[in-house]
Amino acid sequence: MLDSHVIEAKFNCEVERVTKENEKFIVNTSCGSYEGKNIVIAVGRMGKPNKPSYEIPPSIRHIVNYNLDKCLNGESIMVVGGGDSAVEYACELSISNSVTLSYRGANLTRPNPTNIAMFEKYLSENKIQAKLNVDIENLENEKGKIRVNFNDGSFQDFDRVIYAIGGTTPVDFLKKCSVELDDRGEPVFDENYETKTKGMFIAGDIAFRSGGSIIIALNHGYIE
Numbered sequence: 001m002l003d004s005h006v007i008e009a010k011f012n013c014e015v016e017r018v019t020k021e022n023e024k025f026i027v028n029t030s031c032g033s034y035e036g037k038n039i040v041i042a043v044g045r046m047g048k049p050n051k052p053s054y055e056i057p058p059s060i061r062h063i064v065n066y067n068l069d070k071c072l073n074g075e076s077i078m079v080v081g082g083g084d085s086a087v088e089y090a091c092e093l094s095i096s097n098s099v100t101l102s103y104r105g106a107n108l109t110r111p112n113p114t115n116i117a118m119f120e121k122y123l124s125e126n127k128i129q130a131k132l133n134v135d136i137e138n139l140e141n142e143k144g145k146i147r148v149n150f151n152d153g154s155f156q157d158f159d160r161v162i163y164a165i166g167g168t169t170p171v172d173f174l175k176k177c178s179v180e181l182d183d184r185g186e187p188v189f190d191e192n193y194e195t196k197t198k199g200m201f202i203a204g205d206i207a208f209r210s211g212g213s214i215i216i217a218l219n220h221g222y223i224e
């Protein structure tokens with residue numbers, strides 16, 4: 001659809017706010033402003049990833065990540081989390097890195113059965129290491145590496161740490177688009193995914209309370 005110009009896409013272009021003036025929407029972005037009769041907001045939740053409660057020292061923030069964008073090869077990496085994303089990140093990264101998955105629970109229970117089986121296979125084949133049943137106390141800069149201090153007194157050093165602990169609704173962004181939120185900070189919409197602002201719709205992960213699915217996100221687009 002992109003190649004045949006059915007969709008006009010603007011890449012590297014961040015939407016800052018959407019306002020409504022005289023029945024028209026004005027979309028203000030980092031690359032200019034656009035007008036629209038209807039708007040579908042489908043910004044997902046990963047633009048606002050969950051972060052740990054302890055502070056990350058500024059000197060190591062560039063190697064503490066929330067996705068795989070900055071990953072290289074040949075690094076020692078700790079992936080933090082116990083869900084599908086954490087398992088998928090860890091197994092994928094282990095192809096060209098030395099990977100440890102850290103999760104506070106004794107067992108992984110949240111990933112789907114395929115991912116649990118993949119995790120166990122990689123673990124039994126020593127392709128990944130696991131640090132289970134222990135919480136992280138804090139991170140420190142140890143000569144340019146990340147020292148991870150666990151609450152059982154142990155520590156390990158890594159080139160990179162990746163948190164895969166989910167994401168939250170981009171509340172501030174939705175407020176700037178005049179989307180009404182309920183008392184839990186989730187967008188309010190009807191059975192057609194239309195918000196209280198007529199002509200403005202919600203789709204994809206931000207229409208879910210928890211979890212997410214590519215198929216459901218695509219179906220939202222189809223319904224709208």
Ligand SMILES: Cc1cc2nc3c(=O)[nH]c(=O)nc-3n(C[C@H](O)[C@H](O)[C@H](O)COP(=O)(O)OP(=O)(O)OC[C@H]3O[C@@H](n4cnc5c(N)ncnc54)[C@H](O)[C@@H]3O)c2cc1C
Binds near residue numbers: 046085088
């Ligand atoms: C590691 C991982 C594995 C997954 N595996 C599966 C799987 O196997 N099967 C499955 O069904 N689902 C899977 N999911 C979930 C799936 O990716 C999501 O449910 C789906 O991508 C949601 O689509 P979306 O369009 O709502 O949001 P997203 O895919 O997150 O897209 C949102 C887009 O909006 C952009 N954006 C955000 N803010 C702005 C802004 N202000 N201006 C402009 N653009 C903005 C973002 O850059 C992004 O490109 C997985 C997720 C992860 C993280």
